[in-house]
Amino acid sequence: DKRLLAGTDQGISDIDLQGTRPVIRTFSSDQGLQDNIARVVKATGAAGKYWVGAQQGGLSVYDSRNHTCYRLKINDNWQWGQVNDILPVSPRKAWVATDDGYLLEIRMISGDSATVSSYACSDKKINTMLLDKSGNIWCATSKGISLVTAEFLNYFSLATPFSLSE
Numbered sequence: 223d224k225r226l227l228a229g230t231d232q233g234i235s236d237i238d239l240q241g242t243r244p245v246i247r248t249f250s251s252d253q254g255l256q257d258n259i260a261r262v263v264k265a266t267g268a269a270g271k272y273w274v275g276a277q278q279g280g281l282s283v284y285d286s287r288n289h290t291c292y293r294l295k296i297n298d299n300w301q302w303g304q305v306n307d308i309l310p311v312s313p314r315k316a317w318v319a320t321d322d323g324y325l326l327e328i329r330m331i332s333g334d335s336a337t338v339s340s341y342a343c344s345d346k347k348i349n350t351m352l353l354d355k356s357g358n359i360w361c362a363t364s365k366g367i368s369l370v371t372a373e374f375l376n377y378f379s380l381a382t383p384f385s386l387s388e
Contacts, residue, residue: 236248236289255282257277259278280302304322306378307319346364348363
């Protein structure tokens with residue numbers, strides 16, 4: 223699949239490079255994105271599907287095989303700020319880092335619906351995440367590198383206003 227996806231201030235551009243001439247399709251909020259400013263685009267792990275993180279609107283899913291976008295319906299309205307990074311773990315699960323200092327666990331439950339578990343990191347902003355072989359999440363933050371262990375999140379789920387701080 224020779225494809226390039228680019229997040230822009232006007233949505234996402236899907237550039238298909240398989241033919242002799244590139245075919246460009248653009249998707250914005252009019253076509254199903256939560257927000258026109260696409261900050262992050264990451265493959266979900268399912269064939270042709272991508273998470274799209276927005277500046278204000280939260281998450282959408284783009285299906286490159288059907289050329290469709292849909293807004294992700296979550297258990298609450300999006301309240302966690304701009305999406306800085308998405309860390310896909312499986313086709314139905316991802317971690318999302320936000321500008322307001324949240325680490326979010328997103329689990330797809332059906333079609334276009336998902337649940338969100340939020341973990342507040344109120345003293346720092348997470349910019350980028352990496353998953354190691356042990357299931358730990360390494361976070362590049364506004365205050366340095368932080369390690370979030372899988373065991374910590376499994377056994378100590380903290381709801382807002384509590385935080386994961388050092």
